[in-house]
Amino acid sequence: MPLGITRALVCAALFTFAACAQPAAEPEAEGALRIEQLSVETATGPVTFNVEIADDEAERNRGLMFRESLADNAGMLFHFQEPEMASFWMRNTILSLDIIFIAPDGRIINIADHTTPYSEAPVPAEGLTGGVLEIRAGRAEALGIRPGALVHHRIFGTE
Structure with missing residues (x-):
């Protein structure tokens, strides 16, 4: 077999092998967080959100x-x-948010509503938290979400 054909076949084989060895593309964008449903009890019934789960330090920091x-x-x-005792801030956060502090048993402790974008002022919980929910500013009041309401999600054992 001539050297040119041999090289071409070797190159084709290597290219095919390399293409097959590549990992499958992720269905979500790199760095995308897992999305789960969460619901909050209100006087008018449950309200459901699709929430990204930030459960490690890097995800929580961002x-x-x-x-x-x-x-x-x-x-x-x-x-x-x-x-x-969680405390948040709004550094590099473009959107105003409602920050909902949730006890380990799933009960809402307090709500910091209409937080100020880019502020570095602390936004603290008023008790021990097991989780914190951030939603668009004004949504908590509009939906009737109040302190004492029960949040249904697996991390609180209230699914």
Whole structure:
């Protein structure tokens, strides 16, 4: 077999092997968080959100920074492995948010509504939290979400 044909066949075989060895593309964008449903009990019935789950330190640190929009039924749920006195800020956060602090048993402790974009002022919980829900500003009041309401999600054991 002439050398040119041999090289061409070897190159074709290597290209085919390399193409087959590539991992399959992720269905979600790199860095995209898992999305789960969460519901909150209100006086008019349950309200459901599709929330991104931030359950490691890097995901919690980034949060909703740099986001330019957030759907009415969307949010981010920050999960803490151990209950803690959580405090948030709005650094690099373009959108005003309602920050809902949730006890380990799934009850809402307090709500910081209409937070100020880009603010570095602390936004603290008023008790030990097992999770924090961030939604678009004004949604908590509009939907009747209040302190004491029960949040249904697996991390609180209230699914």
